[in-house]
Amino acid sequence: MTSPPPHVAVSNYKGGVGKTSLAQGLTVAAAEAGDRVLVIDMDAQGNLTRRLRAPLSPNPDERFGASLADVLQRPAKGEIERILVPCGYGGIYSERISVAPTHFDLELLARTAGQAASERRLLRALAGVTDDFDLVVIDTPPRLFCHLIDIAWTASDVILMPCEGEYEAVEAARRVKERVLEDRHTLNPDLEIAGMVVSRYRSNLTLHKQRAKEMEKIVGAEGICPTRLPELVAFKNMSEKALPIVECGSEGRHMASLYRDVYKWSRDRINTVMKGAA
Template identity: 60%
Template sequence: MNSPPVLPPHIAVANHKGGIGKSFLTQSLAVAAAEIGHRVLVVDMDAQGNITRRLQAQVPADPAERAAASLYAVLSNPARGEAARILTPCGYGGIYTDRIMIAPADLDLELLALTAGQPAAERRLLRALTGVVADFDLVLIDCPPSLLNHQIDLAWTASDYVFMPCEAEFDAVQSARRIKERILRDSHKLNEELRIGGIIVNRYRNISVHKKRVEEMERISGPGGVCPVKIPEIAVLKDMSEYARPIAESGSQGRNMASLLRDVYEWTRTRITDLEKAA
């Protein structure tokens, strides 16, 4: 009997609070993974389409054609593996185009909520990805800034782990706490295998209040669940998101930050390995 294929880890990047760096972290992890030779599938489950733009996914300019080439068109009633027909490469060129593929978003993703009551509706993304992910080393699912909506249900049902970007601020930490509470409450309905991978500290400054908030994150995530590599609050990091390009292209400071983000990615892989061993 043949062994089942070894699938790549499916990571949902999520936090309840908007503007906290979910798409930034998804972009950072995808780019860092590509730079060390990994192939990445990025699934944009946010109707705003931020990660679709930030990775320069090549999507049609016409709104109707763009919708037809998006996840919305697939997830309305997907066949197994149907996501393959909409995948498009990262537009950065070079290794990034070779190693990063995107399932792009469209505004109409929010309309999927109208069909959430259909049987097994929350499994539609999982079904659409079946057989597609075998060619990749990592699947990243960029989630909307919500806690209770159908897009989140789709993303979490298709994921193995949730990693949370979190600023060292009170409201952001409380949002991370609510993510944990919902996973503990509802995983039996969505995905009993879903686990909290950890928290990645974003826009960190070495001040007392930020240190205190990191201690609170550690209580939420549990032992070893906060990435020791903290992403600093530094202007050059905005270049990657604002101008939709790899941070390594932003001079010497950008190259230093690219190295730091690769360390963050390496931590996520080590963290996943440790969780799997402990299971």
């Protein structure tokens, strides 16, 4: 029997640090490496749904029923399967990437916060479905104490934190770690922070180098991905144009190899952390 795929939440309390970009980049790199990826968009902004070109009906009633907002109301075991749609890039991406899509409607789920076992709903919806995949990627909103975060983390094995070399982003990552340590006994006792990926990095800024050093205090030197994602237009295009980075010009083709390195490091790191926790 094959072991279940790692369930990876991409989180940082700070907004705009590159969570959805990292989720998109890892998903695409995994597919390019031949892996099958299940993507769960737990941010009601629905940015990852759009960036992966996952189809959702423009009709509000149809859209609600075909999205996570409906499934997570009161899911049957494995119910997420009924809303999965292929990534809209075509080719190997559509073959290997399945998306549980999200729209702004997901905000309505806040109404169910506090109901018995409500934070276990994603876990229940995923039961038996993940066996067909090699990786589960869960994008999360820029929040800390929030129902959508509780649901996402309860269903995750590990958290990956993208982080800019800025004081507020590092502080926000530190708060994620504090909350995990304080609250995982109620949410998910096995939850671990796998590591951090430095994003929007400018190697000519001393400040960015210093902040990257400070990140080591949160997850240890071995928890920092040695590949840093530079601040470049190709990453903007990847999100703006909703394309795999390899299709974002010559700069994008080069950056695709960076994401492949980040994916390889992440898999190794996740294996190490999950073995240590077992």
